[in-house]
Amino acid sequence: MWSDNFLKILRELGIEEIYVEREEGREELLRELYNSFKDCKACPLHKNRTQVVFGDGNPYSEVVFVGEAPGEEEDKQGKPFVGRAGKLLNEALKEAGFKREEVFITNVCKCRPPGNRKPNRVEILTCIKYLNKELEVIKPKFICCLGSTAVEGVLGRSYSITKVRGKVLKRKEQRVFITYHPSYVLRNPREYETFLTDLKTLKRML
Numbered sequence: 532m533w534s535d536n537f538l539k540i541l542r543e544l545g546i547e548e549i550y551v552e553r554e555e556g557r558e559e560l561l562r563e564l565y566n567s568f569k570d571c572k573a574c575p576l577h578k579n580r581t582q583v584v585f586g587d588g589n590p591y592s593e594v595v596f597v598g599e600a601p602g603e604e605e606d607k608q609g610k611p612f613v614g615r616a617g618k619l620l621n622e623a624l625k626e627a628g629f630k631r632e633e634v635f636i637t638n639v640c641k642c643r644p645p646g647n648r649k650p651n652r653v654e655i656l657t658c659i660k661y662l663n664k665e666l667e668v669i670k671p672k673f674i675c676c677l678g679s680t681a682v683e684g685v686l687g688r689s690y691s692i693t694k695v696r697g698k699v700l701k702r703k704e705q706r707v708f709i710t711y712h713p714s715y716v717l718r719n720p721r722e723y724e725t726f727l728t729d730l731k732t733l734k735r736m737l
């Protein structure tokens with residue numbers, strides 16, 4: 532997608548409509564991918580889940596937001612970030628200039644850990660292949676990690692979130708932007724402004 536500045540320039544030039552030819556088939560590739568692991572029992576997280584929670588959103592998005600794992604509401608509804616943390620994320624995305632339906636949102640682990648605990652290293656390493664495949668299909672300009680578990684899954688090692696928050700790191704040829712997990716912001720409302728500033732920074736970089 533184009534930046535707001537570029538679109539403004541086009542409007543100033545009198546161009547009101549643009550026809551875009553884009554590579555087709557990502558929806559189909561994701562559908563095939565999700566069919567391939569909807570019954571996955573590769574790690575112990577399958578035992579307590581209601582269903583596997585796949586990524587959701589626009590497969591042509593320039594940014595993929597990655598969280599930790601589904602919570603109770605996500606496990607029930609089968610969609611990522613639909614509980615309280617999801618509402619906060621939606622609000623912040625909107626304020627930062629993103630539309631939720633225009634971005635893609637997913638998790639490092641696709642099944643709900645019991646009691647919403649953090650997924651352990653083995654669970655992350657077992658499930659990460661599915662996130663990697665989503666990223667191979669979508670090829671985003673930026674991966675936005677929401678919290679430390681996402682960072683661990685995406686970059687393959689742990690970082691202190693306070694040291695890497697707001698920074699861009701590299702993962703092969705992809706750029707990885709890091710901010711807080713919305714659940715952390717819910718528990719620490721004073722961090723909302725920082726979270727919002729991060730999302731605005733990300734929006735500017737696209």
Ligand code: SF4
Binds near residue numbers: 568574575577641
């Ligand atoms: S968390 Fe991932 S690896 Fe584990 S059972 Fe669910 S889909 Fe399979």
